Amino acid sequence: QQQVKQSPQSLIVQKGGIPIINCAYENTAFDYFPWYQQFPGKGPALLIAIRPDVSEKKEGRFTISFNKSAKQFSLHIMDSQPGDSATYFCAPTETGTYKYIFGTGTRLKVLA
Amino acid sequence: GAGVSQSPSNKVTEKGKDVELRCDPISGHTALYWYRQSLGQGLEFLIYFQGNSAPDKSGLPSDRFSAERTGESVSTLTIQRTQQEDSAVYLCASSLAEGLGEQFFGPGTRLTVL
Numbered sequence: 001q002q003q004v005k006q007s008p009q010s011l012i013v014q015k016g017g018i019p020i021i022n023c024a025y026e027n028t029a030f031d032y033f034p035w036y037q038q039f040p041g042k043g044p045a046l047l048i049a050i051r052p053d054v055s056e057k058k059e060g061r062f063t064i065s066f067n068k069s070a071k072q073f074s075l076h077i078m079d080s081q082p083g084d085s086a087t088y089f090c091a092p093t094e095t096g097t098y099k100y101i102f103g104t105g106t107r108l109k110v111l112a
Numbered sequence: 113g114a115g116v117s118q119s120p121s122n123k124v125t126e127k128g129k130d131v132e133l134r135c136d137p138i139s140g141h142t143a144l145y146w147y148r149q150s151l152g153q154g155l156e157f158l159i160y161f162q163g164n165s166a167p168d169k170s171g172l173p174s175d176r177f178s179a180e181r182t183g184e185s186v187s188t189l190t191i192q193r194t195q196q197e198d199s200a201v202y203l204c205a206s207s208l209a210e211g212l213g214e215q216f217f218g219p220g221t222r223l224t225v226l
Contacts (some may be wrong), residue, residue, distance in 0.1 A: 034213075041219070044155070045217065046214045089154065098143060098162070107152075
C-alpha cells in the first residue's frame with residue numbers, strides 16, 4: 001500500500017464544482033492506471049482508465065490526467081452532481097501481473 | 113452470469129465460529145481475487161487465483177484464513193475461529209486474465225463477528 005498514495009482522503013464540493021483526486025505511485029513498471037467508483041453497499045466499479053502513452057483521457061464528465069515524470073495521475077469530475085457522491089479509488093498495476101495496489105480511497109460528497 | 117455474485121450478502125457470527133463466503137465470478141474469467149475492506153478503508157488484497165491455482169496467498173492475514181477455487185469457477189473463502197477483528201466487507205473480483213485491465217467486483221459479503 002505504501003506504493004500508492006491517494007489524496008485527499010475526503011472532499012466536499014458544491015454541485016457544478018470540479019473535484020480533483022490525486023494518486024501518486026512509486027513503481028515505474030505500472031502501465032495501467034484506473035479509477036474505480038464505489039457507492040455504499042456496492043463493490044467498486046471501473047470508472048475510467050488510462051495507459052501511459054497518452055497524457056489525458058476524457059469520458060463524459062470524467063477526465064484522467066497522467067504525468068509520467070511525476071509518477072502521478074489525477075481524476076477530474078466536471079460539472080459534478082450529487083449522484084457522483086461516492087468513494088473513489090486509484091489502482092495502478094502492471095500488465096501481466098495480478099497485483100492491483102488500491103489507494104486508500106477518497107470520499108466525495110457533492111452538495112445539491 | 114451477468115456479473116460477479118457473492119453470498120451471503122450479510123453474515124453475523126459469534127466469535128470462534130467458522131464461516132464460509134462464496135464467490136461466483138463472471139463465466140470465462142480465469143482470474144479471481146479476494147479483498148477485504150474495513151469500514152471506511154481501502155481494499156486489502158487477500159488472495160489471487162489463476163484458474164484453480166493460487167500463486168499468491170501472501171495477503172491472507174493468518175492461517176485461520178483459507179480459500180479454494182474449483183472448476184475455474186466458484187471460489188470459497190473460509191475463516192476459521194473467527195475473531196472480532198475479522199469483521200469487514202469481503203469483496204470478490206474477477207477478470208478475463210491476470211493483469212489485463214478491468215476487474216469486475218461483486219457486491220461483497222458483510223461479515224460481523226460478535
